[in-house]
Amino acid sequence: MNAVEDVRQLLGGLDPALDGRTGDEERRRRDLTRILASDRTARADPQKVWRRRLVLAASAAVLAVAAGAVALESAREPQPAFAATPAILTFGPPASAEAANMRLRHLAEVAAARPVLQRPAGTVEYLESTNWFLNSSISGGRTASAVVPQQWRSWRTDDDAGRMDKRSLPPTFRSEADRREWQRRGGRVDSSQEVSDYAAGEFSGWTGAVPTDAAALREWLAGGLRPDLGPVQHLENVAQLAGVRLLNPAQRATALRLLADLPGIAVSGTVTDRAGRRGEAFSILSNAHGLPAQYTVIVDPDTGGLLGYEEVLTTTAGKLNVTVPAVVTYRSYLVAEYAAMPR
Template identity: 70%
Template sequence: MNAVDEVRQVLGGLDPARTAPPCDDSRRRQVLARILSDDCGVGTAKRTVPRRRLVLAAVGAVVMAAAGGGVAVELYRQPEPAHAATPALLTYGPPPTAEPASTRLRRLAAVAARQPMPPRPAGTVEYLESTNWFLNSSISGGRTVSVVVPQRWRSWRTEDDAGRTVKRDLPPIFRSDADRRQWEKWGGRVESSEAVHDYAPGEFHGGRFRGAVPTDAAVLLSWLRAGTSEAQAPVQYLEDMAELVGVRLLNPAQRAAVLALLAELPGITVTGTVTDRAGRTGEAFSITTNAHGLPAQYTVIVDARSGALLGYEEVLTTTAGKLNVTIPAVITYRSYLLAEYAAAPR
């Protein structure tokens, strides 16, 4: 049985990976400024409590969190606010070919496999940067408060899975002074904040994604399932890979493996060509599902020239449940800006 057959038998599925092209500090600042000024809107206020996994709840008290995002439940008796602002939707154009997603992704996997292995200077570690947005929400009675907080993520990882992560939450953007005052009254953050975590060997990123990322699609699927008692929903593998490529530098063979696995993911479709939030052109592939509660579209954007993952987003498609956002609404976005070998932080 070959790798693809094994993948189909177990489940099928997952998402691409990314090694971004190098850029100087000036370029990085320009990209970050453009992303934050053009695409990041925010709504009302709340106090956040960090959580890792995104959960979409149609009813009940809590809602949202995604790697680095947050959830809070507040008991405030206030009038229902206007809908929170969320990042602008991306515009998708026609796909470059009429091929189905599985065929096109296999072609992109072949492109990834042909890329040269990046050089690694002696004494360097994996270094990655991304810019992210996560919707944070609080619900109490008839009151929901949602806000999108932009975030800059940087990480350094050594071969023995030690390293450092730096998460910088940038100031939320308010629609009015009244929103800001209410946010501050409830104890919400209005300035930038930064969290630095150093990890001992074997503990990088909380111990997830340890060791070498597999270069075979079926082995990669098993690697992602390690520690779980049963197969996850297909979209969960896509989400795991979106998290993975934000903290691990993947070589060409590893990128090819995840694209090949994504090609076998049940429900994957072609979304079209798109210019991402950092001004880069890519091809988008999506899964639409209510696996996490609310119907949502989960999309990855792939660079057709390298097979690298450029971005990932989640969009509520038909209903917001208890969330005070206007449908369709972007609730998560990750823009992968840099993946290279660099000196370890001091």
């Protein structure tokens, strides 16, 4: 049995890589963020501390996250590489003086009034997005990171079957020395492609029609597994939904009403997103995943659709080797329409 198998046997159900469902990739990445976090102001959870010690102690292992996959290696490396994170978005004045909950409800009405997209015969839900993730590895108590841009295309049928095409572009680094360090640790520096086909009921884990009642949508997204989900997780669920489902006007409006009900959500201002589109930003500040961060959704004021999602570390990076404020995740939703399923 190799080191990876040893540690996975120890971890059992705690290993976040064991669930390959599309909607759980962000959860696996956040598991690493929690392990790397060193927020001393947060109250320690004995169970989480035990899990963290188990992961770090097992086989002198290194936890490496690459595009949602978890790998373990035993090696001590020199000075870590530092990730060249994207520029922070600049927020302008708010579009109105309304509080966030009122403004989101207003945008929900805008969404509800939009015409329903007509569906040609023989087509399925087709979505495109650009996604950027900070991938990190720990070795000998030190962290190396790279930023990995990904282009996602997906096709989904009514019975939640479909295809996901993920193209990873070459990661970026602050210097050539950082690139060499990342390669020393086994990190990829070239492009790659992963195409996955899903049987009925397996594409996203969210099956059936998207609810058009805010309370029902909130429960549907949570899957009935954790009724105590915090506001950040509900916001992230909405953001993930926008990346895998084609929402009609009523469903987009319901998603915005769900966001409007979240405690702590605030207006960040107007913004030009990473695809050059104007939008309105709404954020929650939280250390729910181990480090103080700002979680933001960007809404199209003309359609009520989500344009993007961002996660930014605000005051400390813990053991993540980035300079705060630092973008650690962003999603830019580019296309949502009906198209033929590829052969």
